[in-house]
Structure formats: structure tokens, C-alpha cells
Amino acid sequence: xxxxxxxxxxxxxxxxxxxxxxxxxxxxxxxxxxxxxxxxxxxxxxxxxxxxxxxxxxxxxxxxxxxxxxxxxxxxxxxxxxxxxxxxxxxxxxxxxxxxxxxxxxxxxxxxxxxxxxxxxxxxxxxxxxxxxxxxxxxxxxxxxxxxxxxxxxxxxx
Amino acid sequence: xxxxxxxxxxxxxxxxxxxxxxxxxxxxxxxxxxxxxxxxxxxxxxxxxxxxxxxxxxxxxxxxxxxxxxxxxxxxxxxxxxxxxxxxxxxxxxxxxxxxxxxxxxxxxxxxxxxxxxxxxxxxxxxxxxxxxxxxxxxxxxxxxxxxxxxxxxxxxxxxxxxxxxxxxxxxxxxxxxxxxxxxxxxxxxxxxxxxxxxxxxxxxxxxxxxxxxxxxxxxxxxxxxxxxxxxxxxxxxxxxxxxxxxxxxxxxxxxxxxxxxxxxxxxxxxxxxxxxxxxxxxxxxx
Numbered sequence: 001x002x003x004x005x006x007x008x009x010x011x012x013x014x015x016x017x018x019x020x021x022x023x024x025x026x027x028x029x030x031x032x033x034x035x036x037x038x039x040x041x042x043x044x045x046x047x048x049x050x051x052x053x054x055x056x057x058x059x060x061x062x063x064x065x066x067x068x069x070x071x072x073x074x075x076x077x078x079x080x081x082x083x084x085x086x087x088x089x090x091x092x093x094x095x096x097x098x099x100x101x102x103x104x105x106x107x108x109x110x111x112x113x114x115x116x117x118x119x120x121x122x123x124x125x126x127x128x129x130x131x132x133x134x135x136x137x138x139x140x141x142x143x144x145x146x147x148x149x150x151x152x153x154x155x156x157x158x
Numbered sequence: 159x160x161x162x163x164x165x166x167x168x169x170x171x172x173x174x175x176x177x178x179x180x181x182x183x184x185x186x187x188x189x190x191x192x193x194x195x196x197x198x199x200x201x202x203x204x205x206x207x208x209x210x211x212x213x214x215x216x217x218x219x220x221x222x223x224x225x226x227x228x229x230x231x232x233x234x235x236x237x238x239x240x241x242x243x244x245x246x247x248x249x250x251x252x253x254x255x256x257x258x259x260x261x262x263x264x265x266x267x268x269x270x271x272x273x274x275x276x277x278x279x280x281x282x283x284x285x286x287x288x289x290x291x292x293x294x295x296x297x298x299x300x301x302x303x304x305x306x307x308x309x310x311x312x313x314x315x316x317x318x319x320x321x322x323x324x325x326x327x328x329x330x331x332x333x334x335x336x337x338x339x340x341x342x343x344x345x346x347x348x349x350x351x352x353x354x355x356x357x358x359x360x361x362x363x364x365x366x367x368x369x370x371x372x373x374x375x376x377x378x379x380x381x382x383x384x385x386x387x388x389x390x391x392x393x394x395x396x397x398x399x400x401x402x403x404x405x406x407x408x409x410x411x412x413x414x415x416x417x418x419x420x421x422x423x424x425x426x427x428x429x430x431x432x433x434x435x436x437x438x439x440x441x442x443x444x445x
Contacts, residue, residue, distance in 0.1 A: 007392060008427060024392030026400055047391055047423060054424050064424065097386055098328060098403045103414050104386060106423070135395040152319065152397065153261075 005030075008064035010044040012076045018142040025093035027107030029066055029114050029130075030138040032090045033073060033123075034145040035082035041142050042082075044073040049109040066110050070117040089118055090147045090158050091128040092138045107131070127158045162338030165310055166347060172306060175352050178203035179248040183295075186241040187355050193232055196240075200228045209247035210240075217432035219243055245295045246272070246433075249302070257304050259311030260396035267305070269430060270394020271298050276429035277384030278377075280422045285412060290377035296361040297381045299354075301394075303345025303362065310337050315397060322401050329398040330366045342366055369407040379408040387423050393430065 003011045005022040013020060020043040022030050034041045044063060051058030051065035062068035077087070094111035097104050111130050118125060129136065129149045137150040138158075147158040159167070174180075182199055185191050201207050207228060214231045215224055219239060225231050232240055253268040262270075275297040282289045290296075311318065314336050321332040333340035346363035361378045364371040365385055368378040386404055389395050408414070 024395045026392040026395050027390040028392055047427070048420050053417065053420050057424050061427075064427065095390075095400050097390060097400045098326070100404065101406065101409075103409055103416050103419055104390065104404055105416065106390060106420065133400040135392060135399045152399070 005043045005045050007045055008047055008061055008069075010042065010063050010069065010073050010076065012040070012042040012073075012080055013142050014038075014040050014080050016143045020140040020142070021137065023137050025136045025138060026095050027093070027097075027104075027110060029091060029093040029107075029110040030136070031070060031073065031114060031118075032138065032140040032147050033077050033082070034088045034090075034140065034142075034147075035077065035086045036088070036145050037086055038081045038083065039142070040077050040080040040082035041140055041145065042073045042077040043138070043140050044069050046070070046110065046114075048106065049113040066113040067117060070114055074121055074123075084122060087123055088126045088145060089123050090140075091125055091130060092136050092149050092158065094130040095132055095134055095136070098133055129156075129158055160338055161310070165307065165337065165339055165344060169306060169344070169348050169351055172348060172351075173252070175248045175252075175354075176203070176206065178206045179244050180353055182206070182244050183241055184353070184355060186237050186244070191237065193229075196232060196237075197228050206244070206247065210243055213243045213247055214239075218429060220432075241292075242275075242294045242298075245298055249298055252305060253302070255305070257308040257396070259308035259313075259315060260304055260398060262304075262308075262394065262396045266394050266396070267301065269433075270388055271301060272433040273388045273391075273393040273426050273430045274298070274300060274381065274384045276433065277387055277422055277426045278380040280425040280429070281380050281384055281387075281412075281418070284418050284421050285414075287376070290374075290380065292355065292358060293377050293380060295354075296358050296377050297384060299345070299349060299358060300362050300365045300381050300385060301341065301345065302348055303341035303343065306348060307333070307337070307339070307341045307344045311341075311397075319397070328366065328403045329401040340366075366402055368405050375408075375411060379405075379412050382408050383412065383414060383419075384422070387419060388426065391423055391426065393426070 002019050005011045011020050022045040028047050030045050032043045046066040046069035047064050049066050051068045094107040096107045134151040139148045256264045257267050275294045278297040318332045318336050330340040346359040349359040365381050368382045371378050
């Protein structure tokens with residue numbers, strides 16, 4: 001079954017028949033986590049780097065922020081029986097508007113915070129497709145853990 | 159006929175905005191408008207009346223107590239909110255359709271338009287400046303040219319994207335080179351044809367190049383930034399992606415900071431959900 005992960009949203013699956021998909025990753029970041037042995041997968045789509053800018057919002061919608069969103073997704077896959085050492089992490093998004101000189105540099109910061117969160121949790125990024133000026137769609141196939149990226153009408157494996 | 163002339167000639171075939179809505183919007187420009195006249199004008203059109211009552215009771219515009227009549231809507235919400243409701247009810251249906259050339263599925267252009275309208279308003283609040291007149295309406299209509307130009311972009315999307323990637327020029331500049339016109343200019347021409355109050359077409363025309371607008375740039379600056387923030391957030395981001403160039407002039411005129419940008423993005427999402435439901439139910443589509 002297809003499950004759409006919206007903006008500031010997360011889905012976790014334990015079924016080999018599931019496909020998790022998130023559309024229009026611009027400066028947002030998408031993260032997939034997959035444990036092939038336990039067959040547990042998760043996907044999150046975060047908009048903003050740090051939850052500290054809006055503590056009230058962070059309480060209500062922790063998935064909006066990369067720091068709290070990644071933490072929540074890790075917790076969710078662990079709760080379903082995934083093991084840290086088996087997790088395969090893939091990342092997409094973090095795009096930028098053209099010739100950005102600073103005030104719009106949110107994609108890059110989203111990506112930096114995401115790396116930091118994974119590093120703190122001893123998880124390496126297995127593959128990534130980040131940066132540039134494109135919008136991306138990210139798909140996680142639960143049967144094999146295959147992750148694909150679509151952008152500008154072109155699909156590729158990550 | 160050049161491609162540009164061909165595209166502009168096609169504007170006459172676009173169905174106009176509902177006459178009653180345009181007339182109400184024009185009357186609302188007058189600060190001394192007679193409320194009884196306004197009520198009569200709206201109630202004369204049953205579908206406009208129904209739409210207004212549905213929208214004023216929706217999550218975004220929603221008042222704490224249900225509103226049962228046009229008179230009550232005007233008195234309780236005021237003429238500014240009323241004009242936002244009227245323009246939303248007119249623009250909603252025509253932006254619900256899939257916009258093929260830009261790769262926007264059904265509903266996505268409406269969501270983007272509404273998000274930019276909410277974002278522009280949140281930006282004005284975050285900057286602690288008085289909200290420019292008609293900002294919401296201007297923002298809601300900034301991309302209306304895409305409903306027409308999409309058909310032409312679809313045919314020529316390969317050369318347009320090729321120019322963007324090879325020469326690192328913004329998408330609208332590539333549209334100009336390939337088609338002889340861009341979606342901002344087409345939108346402005348359409349809005350003029352629709353007889354909307356002055357100033358609205360100017361914001362559509364210059365929303366990617368705010369420095370080129372002569373006169374007060376406050377509204378166009380806010381729409382320019384709100385548009386960028388929505389595209390970055392993936393709200394209505396299509397084949398054009400993030401291939402637009404922010405104006406340094408706008409950034410310095412508004413005194414924009416990363417903090418303000420992030421705060422506005424955080425606020426857009428909730429507002430969009432509330433506005434989306436108004437038309438998703440009507441169109442029967444959920445993505």
C-alpha cells in the first residue's frame with residue numbers, strides 16, 4: 001500500500017508491501033531509515049532546522065523541525081524493533097533558491113542539522129541527493145529498502 | 159503572429175471571474191461604501207452568497223460563532239476580510255485544476271496561492287509593519303498567469319529547462335526567451351482584462367522582479383518573499399523548482415532576516431491546512 005508523508009509528517013512501516021512517498025522536497029529534508037532484518041522502515045519530511053525558534057510549535061508539531069523530527073523518527077523505528085547498527089539512512093532535499101546570499105539559506109541548514117542528529121546517534125548516511133535548485137520526490141520501497149528520487153521528470157536510485 | 163501575440167490573444171478565451179464578485183471587489187475599494195448596497199449586491203447572486211457563508215464559517219476565516227447572513231458577515235468580519243473571502247471564492251475554482259506545463263496536480267496551484275497569501279500576511283506581521291492594502295488579494299493572484307501559460311510551457315518545457323540549467327537564468331527569464339512572455343506578465347494582462355482594482359496586476363507582473371516596479375514596492379516585496387518561502391517549503395513547487403532569484407533590494411528594503419523567514423514558514427503550514435479544506439471538499443480531491 002502507498003503511504004504519503006506530508007510536509008512536517010512521518011510514517012513508519014513494518015509491511016513489505018508498503019511504499020512510503022513524500023512529494024516536493026525543496027529546502028525541506030527527507031530522511032528514510034530502513035532495517036532490512038527487522039523489516040522496519042520510516043520516512044520523515046522536515047521544514048525547518050531547529051525547534052528552538054518556536055517552542056510552542058515544536059511541542060505541537062515536532063516533525064516540522066529537523067532536530068525534533070529526526071529524533072522522533074529514530075524513536076519510532078526503534079519502537080518497532082529496528083536496530084541502530086542495521087539502520088540504512090538515506091537523505092534527500094536541502095535545495096536552495098538561486099544565488100542565495102544568506103537569508104533564505106534554510107535548505108543547507110536543514111541538511112547540517114540532519115547530519116548532526118544522525119552523527120550523534122551513530123548512524124552514517126548510506127546515500128544522499130541534496131542541494132541544487134530542484135524539487136524532489138522521495139520513495140522508500142519496504143520490500144527491499146530500495147529508495148528512489150524523482151526530480152524534473154527523471155527517476156533514479158539512491 | 160509571434161508566440162507572444164498568440165499567447166496574449168488566447169487570454170480572451172479564459173472565462174472571466176464571476177461578474178458579481180468583481181463588482182463587489184470594486185465597491186469594496188470605496189472606504190465609504192454603503193453596507194446596505196453591498197449586502198444587496200451580494201444577495202442578488204445566490205451562488206456568491208452561498209460561497210461567502212461557507213467560507214466565513216470555515217476554519218481559516220471562521221468566526222467563533224456561526225455566521226448566518228451576509229449582513230452579519232459584513233458587520234462581524236469587516237470589509238477587508240469580506241474582500242478576501244470574495245476573492246478566494248472567485249479564484250478557488252479556477253486554480254483547482256491541474257496545471258500541466260508546470261507539473262502541478264489538481265489543487266496544488268490553489269494551495270500555493272493561498273499559502274503565499276497567508277505567508278505575505280504573516281510576513282507583514284512579523285516585520286511589524288502595517289499591512290499593505292489588498293495584500294492578501296495581490297498574493298492570492300500572483301501566479302494566475304500559470305493557468306494560461308501552462309499549456310505553452312508544456313510544449314516547450316525541454317528548451318526552457320535547458321536554458322535554466324545551462325545558463326543559470328531564472329525560470330521566468332527562460333520563459334521570456336523561449337515563449338516571448340513569462341507567467342508573471344501573462345497574469346498581469348489577465349488581471350487587467352478582468353477589471354480588478356489597480357495595483358493588483360502590478361504585483362503579479364513584478365513578483366519575480368520587484369525592483370522593476372515603479373512606485374511603492376512594499377506589497378510586491380512581501381509577495382516576492384512569501385512566494386520564495388512557499389516554493390522552498392515545497393508548497394506548489396512544480397517543474398520550475400526553486401529556479402528563481404531573490405531580490406537583494408527586497409531583502410534590504412524589508413530588513414529581512416533568517417529568523418523572520420523561518421518564523422513565517424512555521425506559520426504558513428497551519429493556515430494552509432485551514433484554507434485547503436474549503437475547496438478540497440468542494441472539489442472532492444485529497445492529496
